[in-house]
Amino acid sequence: MITTYARSGGRVVEQPFVIGDPLPEGTVWIDLLRPSEAERAAVGALTGCDLPTREEMKEIEASSQLYVEGEAVYLTTPVIARADTPHPEQGELTFVLTPRHMITLRYTEPRSVATFAARTGRQPELLASAEDALLGILDAVIDRVADVLELIGGRIDTLSTRIFDESLDARPAGRAKKPAELQDVLRGIGRAGDLTHKVRDSLAGLDRLVAFLTSVAAGRLSKEQKVALKTLTRDLRSLNEHAGFLAHEANFLLDATLGLINIEQNNIIKIFSVVAVAFLPPTLIASAYGMNFEFMPELHWQYGYPMAIALMVLSGLLPLWYFKRRGWL
Structure with a gap:
């Protein structure tokens, strides 16, 4: 599915794109969600760039994720989808920055993309240029990572209460903790640790992406855009520190739970x-x-x-x- 976002008359017009039609006038952002080979080739022909395949997006080498071809800058990073469900997903999100367009290519549905699309309807200036669109969606992706870290922190606090307060204070003396309760706590810690790992992987990809963008696209960015890029760098640094803290907390809770299991035994x-x-x-x-x-x-x-x-x-x-x-x- 292809969706285009164009500025027209001081507002953003969102509409699906049909193969064979020309791009709408004023198109700045082109979003490809699970595109077919024909859709990928059609957008590549209209924008003059060779969009990567799904297999190429999954390659882990830095040279395959971050590179420049002609006037197009290709940036790929892992992102998290369905983070607030019991089964979060991790997929790749590719940004292609051309002189006139910003293209997103994805096979998953991270909430950050939908959030940015809704934000452009209220703030059309986010699509003033391809560079503004890229910085805006990167900001939305990083904001979503921060939200996921807050979600993990809340889960860890809840697990900590269940492990310590409920198991030591609220339980009658001499009553053993049921195996099902301990298994549920361990599963909760495992889910929190797994989601934290996915977040740290996403942050590492975003950190590499922003550093690469700073080095190769500095000449294309205005002063305000460079300031926004530096702000994103600082945000990533603070989020990395917080993610490391949460990973340490998850390991601590795991050790504490196993210790309580040993005490019960x-x-x-x-x-x-x-x-x-x-x-x-x-x-x-x-x-x-x-x-x-x-x-x-x-x-x-x-x-x-x-x-x-x-x-x-x-x-x-x-x-x-x-x-x-x-x-x-």
Whole structure:
């Protein structure tokens, strides 16, 4: 699907593009979403640039993601889509900057693109030129990354509350945490860590993209555009630091959860050990009086059986009393 955005009469006109038609007058931004080979070739012919294929967009070499061909600058970076769902996606977003147009090529639907499209309707000056359009959509992409980091931070705070406050304070004493609860917490930490990893990968790509754009397109940018580019660089630096902090927090929560699991398991093993030790003396007494010797002093004694029961109960209670006094229970 191809969508064009053109400035006309002080406003932005958004309309689908049909192969074979000329580009609308004043077109600044051309967005290709999951284009077919024919659509990709048609836009390439109209703009005079060779748009990369999906396989080429996925290549990880810097020379395949950031390069210049003629007057066109090609910039590819990983982006995140559906970050607020249980199954976030990561895909590639390619920007092609030509003297007259800014082209976006994507096979995923990051919210930042839709946000920028809506923003151009309110602020037509965002499409004053191809360079302005590129800087505007980069700003929207970085803003979305910041929103995702806030989402991760909220999830980590919630998990921290569940791990520490609920597991230690709100739970009745001696009650073990259910395996399903621990598994749910671990899954939450895993999802937060996975999303943080995707964000850091996206930030690394954006950082390389902005640095490359600063070096190769400086002569094409106005003073105001250079200031905006520097602002994007500072934003990326601060977001990288925050993403590293969240990754550290996720690892800390993982270690804490595994530690609590070990504590719960140790408590269970301790209970079994105490029960085994408490029943050892009664078992010894019962074994002694269960022997089949012919001559046993208490065998025909009237109070032999009650005495044996009393000895077994007393020998079982004494270890429990001792463990309690020592603070082991």
